[in-house]
Amino acid sequence: MAATTPTLSTPTARGFWKSLRGREALSFYLFIAPWTLGFLAFILGPILASLALGFTQYDIILPAKWVGLKNFRDLIADPLFRISLGNTVYIVLMAVPLGMVVSFLIALLLNQKVRGMAAYRTGYFIPSIVPAVASAALWLYLLQPQWGLVNGFLDLFGIKGPTWLASTTWSKPSIIMLMVWASGGTMIIYLAGLQDIPDTLYEAASIDGASWLRRLVHVTIPLMTPTIFFTLVMGIIGTFQVFSVVFVLTDGMGGPLNSTLVYLIYVYRNAFVFFRMGYASALSLILFLIILVLTLANVRLAGRWVYSEVEME
Amino acid sequence: MATDTRVQPAPAVAAAQPRPLRRRSGLMAVFRHVILLPGVVFFVIPLVFMVSTSLKALRQIALFPPELIPNPVLWANYPEVFHYAPMHLYFVNTLFLVLPAIFGAVFTSSLAAYAFARLRAPGKNAIFIVLLSTMMVPAFVTMIPTYILFAKLRWVGGFKPLVIPYLMGSAFFVFLLRQFFLTIPRELEDAAFIDGSSRLRTFTGIVLPLAKPVLATVTIFAFMASWNEYMGPLIYLSNKKQYVLSLGLQVFTDAYGGEWGLLMAASTMMVAPVILLFFFAQKHFVTGITMSGLKG
């Protein structure tokens, strides 16, 4: 990282470090030094190595063999690459906004002063605490078409429910439902953010006679934009890498008929089931680039809507 | 640093206004419970399901449709877990992973987060993007290079690979904390800084106390992540004396495990501390700026 020794080449380097700005910059590097050290020691090398493996044929056992762009050419012709990317994009487009909206609403609900609120908050957080095997087994029961509770509920309204996880049409929505249900992590991030908003701001607004909705739109949401920005960026990074939910629900196969074959299951399958680590690395490199471009776009656009977002060039 | 002027953070207003008495009509309270209760039931089902299964015999677990009420109720599943997996020993080992992870999240990550939120320096934005990009490469492909690295350091077979990297903070927490630090009014720090307080003292004395809600959040996340971490302990630990909880549970899911009642009993025991931690940590979500900052 050239960034750690940035301006030494400029003629005014010595002067710079003595200036107020220079001292601030020095503080910056000192503050991030522990993380940077960890990054250089443990993270950077393996990431570069794994990306480089994308240009090799590597079965973990025999030494990696350089094959240039072969993996990427194979990838273009590989229908499962397209299917898994398509499934993942579908899930990202649905689960990220849904998860954000639902978590935000629940956080608003849990940000009141009500007797027993500690218990309520804990309750809403439970799906993200319970081990994936337990909640997956539960969902398999809930979504069982004949006697599962979900279709039983729909039946009350005379709707014949679908076969959910066994249906190629409904399998992805089933998974998205589970993801949204278990997005307690996002919920508590919002809750922490809401708590950071001074009560007095609301009270000032109340005195002005602003309605609940107006307060939400003009006070709460603007002040929450840094948090919302965080959940958006992380939602995209995390959901593109959705894995364990799908893995446990579909017994690792991404079925039925590859309808829930998400990108990381395909990476995993290539890496540790088919032992095609080179190909898995090539897939990962593509994923990396996709997420990177989306994140850069997010960061670039942040200045337009995120309150107090620092300028990003 | 360009501050957006569309929204005025209003610490000054906040300090000036006396806090009106909060009136809550009984009806309103009931209404809130009516909304909150049904929702919470839906979210608590997995816990109920887990506890119910943990009290069942295998012959009842095999039934479907499943029955909610265990019959007979096998309380004996709980003590039996310890016969298969000494959870109390694994608990102590797990703390060896959890505590450094919390330290890394709360201290190391927040230091870096503060720098990214407040301090100006050449190359900062590029470094920030690099930080974010460490989260974009799937762990499956970095696993082997990372393992080889630790093997060369001769750290494999012990806790070091599961502790030291976590002490150095993580991108997720740096990013999360940075977003929260951005919302803290600058004026508070500037005043202290101008008074001659050092950056570090401003940070520990003013910023960290203001950030309690998010630090509570980060603590919970760090705790949960290392509490449940499975793959790392599986590949790095090679001695059952070092086993952590997640690895201990494997005895119930091995090819010849299949003891679902015991697995669920063990999972319930594993989840209980997390629930308790959350229950007690959540009250820190209410100590925001107004109380700990300006009034304190």
Added chain:
Amino acid sequence: MSTRALSRRNFLALSGTAAASLVAAACVAPEVAPAAGEGEPMMETIELNHWGFSGPIWESIWEAIPDTYPNLKVNPTEIGDIVFGDQKYLTAVAAGTGPDTALQGRHTFLQFAAKGLYYDVTDQFDASDLNRDDYTPVQLNETVWEGKIYGLPWDTDVRFLYWNRDHFAEVGLDPDQPPTTWAELEEYTDKLNIRDGDEVVRYGFVPYLYGNSWMWLWAFQAGAPSLSDDKRTVLCDDQIWIDTLQWLVDFYDNYVGDFESANSFQQGLQSAGLGLPFVAGKTSMSATGSWHVGDLLRSPGVDYGTAPAPIPAGGMKSTWSCGFSIIMAPGSEHPEEAFQVMRWFTGTPGWDALATADVAEAKRTWEREQLEGDPKFWPRLACYLPALEHLEKTYLPELGEIENSTWALSLDALRNWTHGCGSVMGLAALQYWVEMDNAARNALSKQMTPEEAMLNCKTLVQEATDQAWESIDNA
């Protein structure tokens, strides 16, 4: 030792330390280790690391090894998944920090052995008191690559038909007469199906989806080949495979209903271990593994029989078996002792120690689950025939008639009419497994014709197999 294996080990020894001992181990022909007994003078204790299953049963087995080899101490560690993936072992051996011995799944055995991931123990095997016909033949063969033995087969299983005698009586079928042909299976299924309007109350029989037999069982019975003798050509495009899949498709059309409903009825529950359709009485017949006898002992009340799965006209009695084998890692510094561990674990003393621990567990389970009667223990099937005999003599007399006849059925299959699960799939075993599953599901849900599905399987698995061979031929 082939040069391939040597250069391969040099690569593995990334950490450097193991290299010297490895070369030594590879060059020095292992002397016949006199099976150390009580008469031996005191020797230094040698500690070996074994990666396999964890928990009290496995710990107590290894505590018994000094009874035979007083100088050995084995430290067992959990290995994680070794059936569909093998992260811990692969990662460690790639970095040169593997254990001395490890349990390994059978699907991927040849694939790993061919690439030098296991130590060649042929010389040690031949120098020991072991004979090749001491093992169930198919399972020993699953550890042999190009004439060399790379491990010892430990346990195995068999797949066959279970039927619910009460259900048979209910619909007027003779409870003592299971179907023996595909035609009879169809006829019986039709009688045993119970529907309430659209709703299925009970399935007579659901091939493929319910139970653990997959398409392999039915195709083997029809005489389908899976691989050429040189293991280079994938044969899942053979007409017999296509016909077998066509039969499955027709079976669903006529007796099961649509694939999606049958799948949704049980999806995931079975694989999650929650809800076994046969044990729960939701299906009257099931083609599945011998281990379910143990589940049925713990779920009394199901009156069942077992028999070879029905065969097609002109077919042959057949089934398939899987299980685990124990191997020595190429980096072991104590190859002699590691072989003793393998020999002991798969031999009668190891099986006896396991069974003793299992019986103690059964007692605890019976008490904890408040089951009536005496604790019952269904032994796993050992590959080492003297151990199998020992288990039979010790434990089968305590079991009932159905368990005894099922045991006899399993042994008959193991000796005479079973297939393996690794050697039949070759060097891209898991691709073969996954693509065969995809083929069946595509055809059963009418996305492809059976022919298209099997041709697709052939293309993909052949490609993976070619690639695996290419890397071996070039190495």
